[in-house]
Amino acid sequence: MSVLSSSQHTVIINTGCANISSVKFALQRLTQNVTVSDDPKVICAADKLILPGVGSANSAMESIEKKQLASCIQSLAQPVLGVCLGMQLMVTDSQEKAHQSDLGNTPCLNLIPGQVKRMQVGDLRLPHMGWNTVEAVEQTSLFKGIPQGTYFYFVHSFAVEVYSHTLASSQYDMPFSAAIHRDNFYGVQFHPERSGDAGATLLENFLNL
Amino acid sequence: MLARRIIPCLDVRDGKVVKGVKFRNHEIIGDIVPLAEQYAQQGADELVFYDITASSDQRVVDKSWVSRIAQVIDIPFCVAGGIKSVEDAGRILEMGADKISVNSPALADPELITRLHDTYGQQCVVIGIDSYFNKQSQQFEVYQFTGDEKRTQNTGRLTVDWVKEVQQRGAGEIVLNCMNQDGVRQGYDIAQLRLVRDACTVPLIASGGAGEKHHFYDVFKQADVDGALAASVFHKGIIPIPELKDFLRAQGVVIREDFVPTTS
Numbered sequence: 001m002s003v004l005s006s007s008q009h010t011v012i013i014n015t016g017c018a019n020i021s022s023v024k025f026a027l028q029r030l031t032q033n034v035t036v037s038d039d040p041k042v043i044c045a046a047d048k049l050i051l052p053g054v055g056s057a058n059s060a061m062e063s064i065e066k067k068q069l070a071s072c073i074q075s076l077a078q079p080v081l082g083v084c085l086g087m088q089l090m091v092t093d094s095q096e097k098a099h100q101s102d103l104g105n106t107p108c109l110n111l112i113p114g115q116v117k118r119m120q121v122g123d124l125r126l127p128h129m130g131w132n133t134v135e136a137v138e139q140t141s142l143f144k145g146i147p148q149g150t151y152f153y154f155v156h157s158f159a160v161e162v163y164s165h166t167l168a169s170s171q172y173d174m175p176f177s178a179a180i181h182r183d184n185f186y187g188v189q190f191h192p193e194r195s196g197d198a199g200a201t202l203l204e205n206f207l208n209l
Numbered sequence: 210m211l212a213r214r215i216i217p218c219l220d221v222r223d224g225k226v227v228k229g230v231k232f233r234n235h236e237i238i239g240d241i242v243p244l245a246e247q248y249a250q251q252g253a254d255e256l257v258f259y260d261i262t263a264s265s266d267q268r269v270v271d272k273s274w275v276s277r278i279a280q281v282i283d284i285p286f287c288v289a290g291g292i293k294s295v296e297d298a299g300r301i302l303e304m305g306a307d308k309i310s311v312n313s314p315a316l317a318d319p320e321l322i323t324r325l326h327d328t329y330g331q332q333c334v335v336i337g338i339d340s341y342f343n344k345q346s347q348q349f350e351v352y353q354f355t356g357d358e359k360r361t362q363n364t365g366r367l368t369v370d371w372v373k374e375v376q377q378r379g380a381g382e383i384v385l386n387c388m389n390q391d392g393v394r395q396g397y398d399i400a401q402l403r404l405v406r407d408a409c410t411v412p413l414i415a416s417g418g419a420g421e422k423h424h425f426y427d428v429f430k431q432a433d434v435d436g437a438l439a440a441s442v443f444h445k446g447i448i449p450i451p452e453l454k455d456f457l458r459a460q461g462v463v464i465r466e467d468f469v470p471t472t473s
Contacts, residue, residue: 019306019329019333020303021279021303021304022305025279055329124211125409125411125413125435126411127331127412129332130211130212130213130412130436132211132212145470146471147469147470147471149466151212151465151466151468153284153285154211155332155381156332157331157332191285191307194283194284195283195284198468199283200283201468201470
């Protein structure tokens with residue numbers, strides 16, 4: 001693994017979810033300067049940003065609203081990588097909502113057009129949990145050095161379908177977006193921080209953007 | 210294609226990895242972090258760390274090793290043992306674990322499963338079930354406090370009923386420990402796992418009984434489980450993980466390939 005520029009500052013946006021540590025440790029294995037923050041000043045000054053997230057879309061969006069981070073994140077021009085739920089928060093809205101809620105879809109950050117829907121997988125199990133193969137739609141810098149069919153680790157029950165912003169796709173009874181992209185915003189449905197050397201390569205590619 | 214998972218389980222006591230037979234007579238295998246690193250390098254798809262004394266001891270257990278593992282391990286891992294509350298689970302997840310597995314405390318307070326689901330999401334809520342075939346009743350029954358011989362007891366619950374209930378309450382994965390088979394390396398309990406598979410729409414992990422490579426093939430092929438957990442065959446070097454994965458691939462089981470970067 002090459003050592004990245006130590007002057008680069010990577011900030012993990014603290015969305016209020018419990019397990020940010022694994023993302024932080026994974027980045028610290030690649031680069032020196034990693035901060036977890038929910039301070040808009042720190043976030044805006046970062047060179048690279050990670051939008052992590054586990055849990056549900058509605059609780060994560062509530063936390064982002066409470067911390068008044070939505071407009072800050074929407075104004076970012078530097079590369080941002082959404083991971084798992086963090087990726088799902090990047091699109092327009094999500095079908096995932098509070099338990100027994102009668103409200104409509106959960107509005108998300110709308111950084112990339114699109115909708116998160118519950119996966120339709122027939123007789124297969126949900127959550128979609130484990131290592132699955134990923135096919136990049138075209139050769140991009142995020143997937144540099146990563147061959148087609150590389151295994152990444154997934155844990156999710158909701159997904160974005162394959163569409164014009166899909167950067168890579170995967171298959172679990174139905175095809176779905178494994179990675180999406182628009183402008184400076186990148187999102188991955190899998191967990192690169194838990195995907196061994198393949199994940200480390202992807203994170204390093206992101207830090208090198 | 211989603212790969213079937215090979216999952217070494219490391220039983221932890223006082224910061225050391227131990228292994229007993231039928232949950233008893235524990236011997237020390239080694240230190241946690243180097244063992245975890247070794248398994249990750251060998252191609253384990255996931256790791257489970259099971260604090261075997263925690264639930265039965267009624268004491269606060271030092272879990273700082275979770276953070277030490279999270280710093281060096283880049284595959285998913287689950288921590289089990291002594292997680293009795295949403296706060297306990299939160300601490301383990303904050304230290305970097307991907308999932309928490311709850312067994313006896315969920316039996317004492319089934320509502321805990323729902324609270325864990327609502328707070329941290331279904332994906333990190335694993336329910337461990339210790340199931341034993343009762344020859345008298347001819348039924349599979351759920352046991353608790355299996356970490357301590359003196360306190361181990363039949364809960365009076367039927368395994369399949371409990372499997373259905375934990376899913377309704379928000380479990381994201383089930384690990385079925387087939388106690389009759391544990392540690393004796395005679396093969397997984399295929400009949401029981403098939404029965405549970407039919408009642409289980411979340412990922413199901415088989416535990417207890419692995420002794421030979423074909424036992425893994427049998428459990429994937431015949432019981433359609435998502436992962437196979439084993440301890441002693443890995444700790445004692447009886448089955449090297451790379452050899453096991455090659456064997457399963459040759460038999461047509463979908464197994465994760467090692468990452469080989471392209472050099473263009």
